[in-house]
């Protein structure tokens with residue numbers, strides 16, 4: 001759940017990398033860690049087994065600086081993909097503001113991808129969240145591997161939700177930041193709306209002290225933005241978001 005402190009102008013968002021075991025979730029986080037400037041990121045914490053598999057979760061915070069007038073932090077988590085770790089997955093998913101589903105493009109992994117997506121849907125439902133209502137981006141990872149499905153086939157077979165998708169080769173960094181940006185943009189846009197709403201509530205609250213507080217910069221910034229829901233995003237939806245001022249600010253925080 002987005003944590004925001006309106007008076008201190010702070011926002012904390014949680015993004016969870018989900019997907020089957022070995023699809024490349026931890027690799028995504030490692031690349032984000034390597035390429036994010038040191039003063040904008042915290043440590044990457046990995047709790048792994050001897051075979052270097054995620055046992056509990058990987059975690060990394062990123063400071064985005066000011067976005068829409070709020071000091072903004074992203075907290076990135078990965079889940080363990082192996083089926084028997086479902087209770088851990090569910091715990092890590094709790095309070096997520098956005099999800100990046102890292103799919104394995106290999107033909108033989110199609111069933112595992114579908115099962116993991118179904119598992120995501122079920123675990124979200126247990127928290128009372130419809131998968132169509134949460135910012136969700138699918139990454140088609142491992143595009144460099146032999147025997148992979150073509151993107152249109154992946155779209156047809158797996159992306160039945162019609163969410164934005166990004167092809168990737170995570171170890172080379174290809175597609176890693178575009179995926180994170182697509183998801184973070186959707187999350188931040190949703191946060192901005194909540195911040196705006198909180199500001200309005202503050203203005204209409206009964207306390208004279210609160211009435212004097214001025215939240216208008218956020219409301220003004222967000223007023224002109226389109227209000228399409230996440231479930232209505234077309235495949236190119238996140239590209240359109242690139243033009244948003246909120247996104248430009250976010251983009252500057254990362255090294256090219």
Ligand SMILES: Nc1nc2c(ncn2[C@@H]2O[C@H](COP(=O)(O)OP(=O)(O)O)[C@@H](O)[C@H]2O)c(=O)[nH]1
Nearest residue numbers: 021022023024025026027141142143169170171
């Ligand atoms: N060839 C190739 N290997 C990848 C790719 N992404 C991840 N891997 C490898 O797949 C293995 C599992 O990756 P990992 O990030 O640990 O998967 P996780 O279980 O989803 O966290 C590692 O050996 C990675 O180097 C990719 O795009 N291409």
Ligand SMILES: [Mg+2]
Nearest residue numbers: 025026053054
């Ligand atoms: Mg992992």
